[in-house]
Amino acid sequence: MNSHNKYLMAEHFIKQQLDEGRLVVEEKLPSIRSLSHQLNVSKNTVIRAYQELEAQGVVYSVPKSGYRVRSDDETIKPLLEPSSVDLLSVCKEVLTHSQEKEWLATGSAHPFIDTNAIKSLYAEIGRHSRRQANLPSHYQLPPGNDQLIKHLRKISQDLEVNVATNEIAITHGAQQAISLALRAITQPGDIIAVESPCYFGNLLLMQSLSLKVVEIQSCPKSGIEPIALKEALETWDIKAILVTPNFTNPTGARMPLHKRLKLLEVTQNIPIIEDDVFGALAFDDGIAPLKSLDKQNRVIYVNSLSKMLDSRLRIGWICAGQYQAKVEKFLLCDNMGSLNLMQSAVGEFLGSGKYRPHVQKMQRLYQANLKLFHHHLTQSLNQYPELVGQYHAVMPQGSFLLWLMLPSKLDSWAVYKALKDHQISTLPGTLFGTSGQYKNCIRFSCSNFLANSEWKTGVEKLASIIHHQLTTQ
Structure with missing residues (x-):
């Protein structure tokens, strides 16, 4: 030249x-x-x-x-056409639990549970199990256990979601809550706007409900782009928007306040489902959720205890505003009753005063884990001159997820398969879009990171497999 x-x-x-x-x-x-x-x-x-x-x-x-x-307004990419979702088979393969001990467990987004608070929680579940053996059997009708709802209201208020107890319904995890919200506001064939990349569990919901998805450009640091969303709304008849302002899965992006306000402005009166499962795991004072900024009562707020306590609890909650009665009708008609044991035991645990100190401890742990993992990962990748400056590892401001973007020719599914043979679990980026557009990306969970030689060696092996896959294309 x-x-x-x-x-x-x-x-x-x-x-x-x-x-x-x-x-x-x-x-x-x-x-x-x-x-x-x-x-x-x-x-x-x-x-x-x-x-x-x-x-x-x-x-x-x-x-x-x-x-x-x-900033975002000047860097908007062309919109993707609305599409159906077909991820079931690949998700089933990835979600199948391995019976072998993993050398490096960064695939599943489960929280760290080896704490005194979690031991106390399961001791409480044991006590309630023995107690319920001597009580008459009955259904726990929606909206759920009164004591648990009272404590979930306090947790919501800590996150700046000021709702009354009669505005909360307990669900079987956040997944059911989002499903109920979608059923309340959509019909099969409707178009739903989601951030892109998008959590594969939410994409699977769209598939099960026969909904079409339009993926909206999102920044890996600051979340969905309101200007791109506005363009999509002007182009298609979008019935609802599903968004995670606090620490999206997979990128860990968090929308700044000005973007949240802009999103509410451009969406006018369209219902918004706000997924806030990572909201309590901010490394700072946090940002007001959409629910607290909403003046039209159209934001449906969804949360769960899965990321703060344990995924196996399957306790979520929904504050559906004007759609609450419809959601509670679905809960009653679909299930008749909820998990009495789990609801009563978790309600008792939340009243013990151990929840908030546990969450604060997890915030510190996950922040430290992310920094250490990021350090080991970049150090290992930089051993290969061909990779220096050719990747980007996005450090979030909360949660325990890390998103790695690599050169476009990388096949993250091939990397996933190769790593699996070495008992190293990751999630390939292909899961987080409807057309394989993130095949050069990998999601890591750092919740169970351990600062030991085994993890360091595992990260080095991971880097070597990434390098090999890129250089043998």
């Missing part, structure tokens, strides 16, 4: 990083010095490239800080 046009190479490099998701909205670009060294061009060449990108509205300069990727 002519030396005069070398800046085009640098410009193309940055644009490719953006297209493949390794640079995201508001992220700082590489320094002029580091990029000139990486591309073996002069500093003036990089400066010219950055100036050209700024003129195109792709990046903007920050005095004494360098350049950053310009």
Whole structure:
């Protein structure tokens, strides 16, 4: 390339990083010095490239800080057509529990349970089990156990969701809550807008309810793009929106307040289902949920205890606002009754005063785990010169999930299969979209990370398999 046009190479490099998701909205670009060294061009060449990108509205300069990727409104990608979902077979394979001890267990998003609080919880379940053996049998009718509802209201209030006890219904996990919400506001064949990438469990719900999905561009750091959503709403007859403002699964993205307000503005009166299962695991004071910002009573709020306590409890709750009566009718007609034992025992545990200290402890643990895992992962990947600067590991501000974006030619399903042979579990990015558009991505769960040599060796093996898969294409 002519030396005069070398800046085009640098410009193309940055644009490719953006297209493949390794640079995201508001992220700082590489320094002029580091990029000139990486591309073996002069500093003036990089400066010219950055100036050209700024003129195109792709990046903007920050005095004494360098350049950053310009905000969402100017970087919206073309919309995908609404589509049906067909993920059941691949999800069943991934979700099948392995009987073998895993060397590196980063696949399943289950919380850390080896704590005194969880031991107390199961002791409480044992006591209630023995007690119920001497009580007359009866159904626990919706909306659920009174004591449990009272404590779930307190948990919701801590998250800035101010609802009365009669506005809460207990469900069989968040999955059932979202399913009930979708049934209350949609019909088979309707179009639902979801963030992209989207949690595969939610995509499976769409499949089971015969709903079509339109995937809305989302930033791995700041969540769904309201401008892209607005364009979709103007293009298709979208009946509802399913969104996770706090720490989406898989990316861990969190929507800033201004985006939440913009989302409420552009969606007008369309129902919104807010999935907040990771909301209590923020590493800071948190951000007001959509439910608390909603002035029209159209946000259906969904949460569960699965990520804070234990996934096996299967206790979720829904605050469905104007749709609450319909949701409770479905609960009664579908189930007749709920899990008496689990509801009464968990209600008793939540009244013991052990819940909040446990959650605070988990916040600190998961933040430390993510930092350590991120360090080991980047250190291991950077052993391979071909991978340096060619990936992006997104560090969230809460939860325990980490999203790794790799070059577009990577096949994360092939990586998943190869890792499985070494008792290393991950989740391939192909699960989180309807058309395989995230096949170059991998989701990790760091909840059970252990700072020992076994994990370090496992991460090194993971990096070597990623490198091998990329270099043998």
